[in-house]
Amino acid sequence: MRKLIAIGSLSYFLIGLAMVLTGAVLEPIIAYYDLDYKEGSLWISDQFVGYLLGVLAAPLITARIGKRSTLVIAFGCLTVAQAAYSMLPPWGLMLVIAPLAGVGFGMAEAIVGATIIDLSDESSKASSMSFLEVFFGVGALVMPLGAAYLIHLGYWQLTFPLLTAIAGVTMLLWLTVSFGKADDQIGWQSRSTEARTAAGAKMPVAKPKYQRYMMPFLFGGILYFLIYVGLEMSFSNYLASFLMQRTGAEETNAASVLSLFWLFMVIGRLFAGRLADRISYPVYLMASCIGTVIIFAVSAMTMSFSWLVVWTCIAGLVMSGMFAVGLVYANSRIQGLTERTTSLMVAAGGIGGAIFPRVAGWLMDSYGTTRTMWLIAGLALLMLLAFAFMAAAGKRRMDGEPEPTAVTTP
Template sequence: MRKLIILGCLSYLAIGLGHVAVGAVMEQLVLNYRINYETGGQLITNQFLGFLAGVLLAPWLIGNMGRRASIVLAFVGFTVAEAGYTLEPGWWVMLVLALIAGFGFGMGEACIGALVIDTLGDRKASTMSLLEVFFGVGAFALPAAAAWLILRGHWLLTFGTVAVLAAVVLALWLFTPLGEAEAHMGNRRQREAALAAGKEAGKDVGAAAETAAAQIAAAAQPAKAPRFGYARLDLRLLLLGAAFFAVYVGLEMSFANYLPTIMGRKAGMSASSATISLSLFWAAMSFGRLFVGRITGRVGYRNFLLACCVFTVAGFAVLSLLNEAVGATVLIIATGLSMAGIFAMALVYLNEAFPDKVDRTTSILIACGGLGGALLPKLTGWLLDAYDISTAMWQFTGFAAVLLLLMGLIVGEQGRLRRRRKDMAAQPNG
């Protein structure tokens, strides 16, 4: 599975670059296209609407085309869109390209995340943390590169850099054999046949195969399951998880995409220096993710996620009160560390409640994240145009508090759901 992990890491690196590319050069986009921040925010909104479409279509495409073909399609769209940005087309073309870019990295992220959770068994938490580290490295490196390019007047090459890496990853997905993981790369029928063949031959394909077999068994008995695929008692947890991901991704992307603008206005930084603050935020996220697997192994997903949400609220609250560059920079780093493991560990934590629906649950949660990522940056752009920086900053604090509330509700619902299932299993049949 080593090739799969390496390829997954490179994919998340490219996706990390794509997520922050627009935000890293937002000031230049506003100036060159002579638009306001709310209009500039539409580019981010379109990117996340495309992201939402890609994630929602991922389970259907995986079932019919297979995982490899779906990932290849995702990176084709991603590469073409980023290359198109580089040409500085008209604004309406930029908006269309944003939809295509979002579709590409949204579907890629959903397909690869579900593949890792489905195939790597006990290593899924540590591997998801590693993928998120590489996502963070991409998100950290891109603003630093953008700052250098801005200083030299070549800011459009920011998008060209992303396009080149996306093209390399596309080629690797096309031509790299993945060994054991190949059994999980086809469409639904191909995966079922490969797993059945492995079972007949007496091969142990590990915990990942057991998960896949459970999915196939569940799919073979549709009459016993609700049409939507989730039992009624599961839906409350799923809805809470969906809301959590919408708020988290919206908060992360709003803050990241407008951070250079915020630091320029709040602390009087130059355009290139303000862009470096975004690199520091993602550097802190990447550094924190190196330790997420080890920490959750000791304290558990629940305690880890609750603590991260508490520190995130505190970080945004204090940052809202600071106007001095050094102090604000320290708080940006602290907030990045607090948020470092939330996305990956929440994804694993919620999937534990639905072990036979990994592809679908992952897609729903990431899709809702995409919805939040589409709506909240639009709100932030409007606040920056209509009000002052302090209003936008306190908005971040408010959404962080909502995040903490939702995680508390998720923890409570997880416990109730676990007890209900235990009681149902203990009841005598008939």
Template sequence: MVRLVLLGCLAYLTIGLGQLVVGAVMEPMVHAYGVQYGDGGQLVMNQFLGGLVGTLCAPWLLRKLGKKRLLLGALAFMLVAELSYTLLPPWGVMLAIAPVAGFGFGITEPVVGSFIIGSAGDKANTAMSRVEVFFGAGALVMPFVGALLIDIEQWRWAFGLVGVLSAITLLLWAFFWPSILNRPLDAEAAHAGSADAPARKSLLGRGPMRWVLITCAVFFAIYVGFEMSFAHYLPSLLVQNNGLSDATATLALSAFWGAMTIGRLFAGQLADRWGGVAYLLSMCGAAAVMFVLMGALGGAAAMFVLAFGAGLAMSGMFAVALVFANRSAPGMTERTTSMLMACGLLGGAVLPKGTGWFLDQYGADATRWMLAVLAVLMLAVMAAAAAASRSARLSKLNPNPNSI
């Protein structure tokens, strides 16, 4: 299990770097290519759409190829795509490469996540939070690397760094494959041939469980799209509204992702102590407050401080919500994980594209308020998920309330 968590941490570090690299170099990239922010958003959208396809195909590919071949193949896709980015081909080619990179990310993240959740049992919150720390660490490092490379006018090599780390990750997973993965991951695998297996074929489960998963799916779409929109356009907001240099504005991402990394060190323990639902509602509420204050204030110093606060609030949402949803649908770990991550990738494709268009059309001030609205919406959806979960628990306790 220790080897699995360590390799999972490395994979998530690579994903964290890879998913944030475009945002870290967005400002010089759009200027170098002579395109608009909406076009940069199209690159992000293409990458996330590729990730969506990868995530949706992951359960089927897992059955066809097996765990090891699928994961190593996905890492190879990431390696080739990131090194191709480094060559700075024409913009049309960049847009064509993006789905390939996304396909690799889209398979790697849910597959590794399902490995961890399926193997960790009651410690899933803590294990996933530790792995998510490394996603945050990658996202934290990338703005520093991007700022340094922007300063020396070599920003293209940010993509090269992700490519090299993808190669290292590929080799380590190939040579140190965890033996724990050579057995079935969860109850669904263990009971695939049992009599009750057909009852589990519904993608969204059955009965009250279905509403928990539907609301969780909406939450993941909003959360990932919201997080990626903020991470990709925070530097541009600071450049437009506060007159910061490209390199200095990029460092604002470090405040956000630094807080994300710190928060993830404790998120699992807090969720176990408070309960997953209480944790998620509290953190969504805190994030909504931070983004409303960003909309109202907007100064450079305030944006740095509030970005740090937002990072702390959002740090454990992804991992804790993933565990919460899986516990609501026992025996469906791989399917549930892939479905929720697919919804997240759909949001990650659509919302950053829309945010880039909104920034082009209405400017930085209006975009800050748009992000605040998304934060409040995320809180409302999590409240609906909590209500659905409570209803599902009551239904289990009293399955036939009309009986005498």
């Protein structure tokens, strides 16, 4: 299990690098290809379309070839995409490549997260997921810092071959490393064995499904993740541009503030899982949602570079555990469907990540930073309402609904 968590952590580190790459180098990309923000946002949106396809396809592919083989394919897609980016092809081709990168890290995120939730002890699920999210945050922190340094030197293009190398190594590790007993859980052999056992007993293979009473909670969770990821990606991808346009900050300084956001995300994630386990998942998530609304509303009214840096750091702390704890909370209320629920929630996030940065880019071009910041604050309020609905549905399910006696189909 330790080796699995270690390589899972490396995978999340790489996913963090890949996911914020577009925001970290967006300004030099726009300058290199002579684009506006609306055109530049297409790159971000296309990548998240691929992300959505990856997380939706993950359960279907793992059902056929197992988790390990699917992860090799996922990181192979990411390696190929980053290698293609390295050649700085024409802009139209960059937009074609972007979904392949998204498929790679989207599929990987869904599978690794579901595997860790499934195999972790009940009392440590939130802590284990938060540990993975720490490494995601480290990757998201390192990328803007490294990109800012390379931008300063005039070699920002090197971000792509560096990511190619890390993705290739990660793919090889998933291909070759043995995880002991966990190999039976992530390999295709375990599925074949289950099928043979069921056939020998003359019983159909069980297929889990969602029950009707789960639907309100599931719907609330989908809305929560859709809005959260859209909010986070809109803010992180355009933070440097916000600061440059609103306060006149230099490009390297603005990119460094994005690293501060992810640094405080990492710090928060060191404690988020334990705190959520202690005070309960709904209480933790509700407090985080309320804090996010307040921070972004205040940021929309702030014009000072120094104060915007302060609010950005606090936002990183407040939002640090919202994704990982949200996933664990969703799976704690809908048991026996971890892989499907995780993929569904991550897919909802992918939709938000594809739509809202596109809208933010259009607002940046048409109306400037102030209205864009108010859009993000409005998204935070909608996220709060979505989680309130989700938590109420989850409480009704625990208080009044019977546990299912079977979740199988013939």
